[in-house]
Amino acid sequence: MTNNFSLNGKFAVVTGGTKGIGKAIAEALAVAGASVAICARSQAEITSTVAGINPRIRGIVIGKVVDLRNSDEVSGFFEFVDSELGGIDILVNNAGVGIFRSVRDLTISDWRTTLETNLSAVFYCCHEALPRMIIRGGGSIVNISSLAGRNPFAGGAAYNASKFALNGFSEALMLDHRNDNIRVTYVMPGSVDTGFSPRSERAPWKIAPEDVAQVVMDVLAMPERTLISRVEMRPSRPGK
Numbered sequence: 723m724t725n726n727f728s729l730n731g732k733f734a735v736v737t738g739g740t741k742g743i744g745k746a747i748a749e750a751l752a753v754a755g756a757s758v759a760i761c762a763r764s765q766a767e768i769t770s771t772v773a774g775i776n777p778r779i780r781g782i783v784i785g786k787v788v789d790l791r792n793s794d795e796v797s798g799f800f801e802f803v804d805s806e807l808g809g810i811d812i813l814v815n816n817a818g819v820g821i822f823r824s825v826r827d828l829t830i831s832d833w834r835t836t837l838e839t840n841l842s843a844v845f846y847c848c849h850e851a852l853p854r855m856i857i858r859g860g861g862s863i864v865n866i867s868s869l870a871g872r873n874p875f876a877g878g879a880a881y882n883a884s885k886f887a888l889n890g891f892s893e894a895l896m897l898d899h900r901n902d903n904i905r906v907t908y909v910m911p912g913s914v915d916t917g918f919s920p921r922s923e924r925a926p927w928k929i930a931p932e933d934v935a936q937v938v939m940d941v942l943a944m945p946e947r948t949l950i951s952r953v954e955m956r957p958s959r960p961g962k
């Protein structure tokens with residue numbers, strides 16, 4: 723579907739675009755012609771990501787250091803996007819952390835880090851993006867959730883809670899703003915082959931980050947009359 727899809731002239735934000743899924747999404751958007759702003763906490767990784775981005779891209783990729791848990795830093799990031807890109811049409815809330823411990827072993831800090839990154843930061847970014855999109859006549863928001871947002875597992879209490887909540891937030895957000903011509907989608911991948919969690923090993927049977935990026939591009943390529951609200955994806959043949 724997305725082969726001839728063009729995002730020329732579109733402005734996109736991808737949170738956590740320096741690694742894994744976010745980096746693949748930022749590249750796919752830029753290859754389709756979008757101007758893309760990424761953010762993460764490491765300046766070194768932003769610099770190397772921007773420098774190493776796929777040379778086939780038609781758009782541009784820029785980046786800024788932001789800790790998304792801090793709403794003031796998120797506001798500053800969107801001011802940077804205003805001045806460097808000139809607007810926002812597409813927001814991909816991708817950044818996330820996974821801290822996997824039993825409830826007894828989870829620290830208060832683990833809990834806050836997980837909920838603030840995976841849930842509150844998505845609210846902060848949407849809160850900044852929505853008025854900007856409405857001025858431009860609409861836009862698209864894609865939230866990268868997880869199958870952990872519907873399947874609880876031992877050791878997943880903080881992560882499960884953050885992704886279950888993200889799914890509910892995404893559906894309410896979609897209902898609040900679809901009549902503003904804003905299409906909201908949440909994507910729920912199973913295991914993706916990234917360095918996300920020290921407890922999971924890299925493996926070729928997992929979903930590739932580029933496959934999640936392809937889903938995001940397919941979602942964006944739908945005719946404007948149609949909104950894909952939720953996508954589940956999983957490895958075809960999970961490792962034993």
Ligand SMILES: NC(=O)c1ccc[n+]([C@@H]2O[C@H](COP(=O)([O-])OP(=O)(O)OC[C@H]3O[C@@H](n4cnc5c(N)ncnc54)[C@H](OP(=O)(O)O)[C@@H]3O)[C@@H](O)[C@H]2O)c1
Binds near residue numbers: 737762869911914919
């Ligand atoms: N990998 C999987 O198996 C899998 C499966 C389902 C869903 N997901 C979801 O997919 C998303 C991306 O996962 P991934 O596997 O690509 O992870 P990853 O490789 O660890 O990348 C995470 C990105 O988020 C950034 N980030 C984390 N905390 C941040 C913060 N407070 N402020 C700004 N940036 C922050 C990281 O950069 P810095 O660390 O430099 O800040 C990095 O760029 C997450 O939401 C995750 O829950 C992953």
